[in-house]
Amino acid sequence: MNMQNLMAQAQRLQREITKKKEEIDKEIFPGKYEWVEVTFNGKKELKSFKITKEGDISAEDKEMLEDMILLAIKDAFKKIDEETEKKLGQYSAMSGLM
Numbered sequence: 001m002n003m004q005n006l007m008a009q010a011q012r013l014q015r016e017i018t019k020k021k022e023e024i025d026k027e028i029f030p031g032k033y034e035w036v037e038v039t040f041n042g043k044k045e046l047k048s049f050k051i052t053k054e055g056d057i058s059a060e061d062k063e064m065l066e067d068m069i070l071l072a073i074k075d076a077f078k079k080i081d082e083e084t085e086k087k088l089g090q091y092s093a094m095s096g097l098m
Contacts, residue, residue: 013091020087027083031076036068040076042083 024042031038035053040046057065 017088017091024080024084024087029076029079029083031072031074031079033071033075034068035065036072038069038072038076040073040080042080044077044080 027042028047029040029042031040035051037048037050037052038046039048051065053061053065
């Protein structure tokens, strides 16, 4: 294989990786745990945050709610990471391209 073909193949691969990453970045990933719902885009930017519990929140519930917020965020991030691995995992050996 000559150098020109190799460069063309590398450029096609880079375009493919970029396209898949852009697809992931545009997707919305929900995270949910008990009274908390969050959504992030594939860049892990918070798009929405909602507390679904009705009524007053006691001091005891406040601490539990803080834990639920963290768990909902972790749930959304896990989904983003799984989608990224699904779409881009095959390229992970080429770390300089991502």
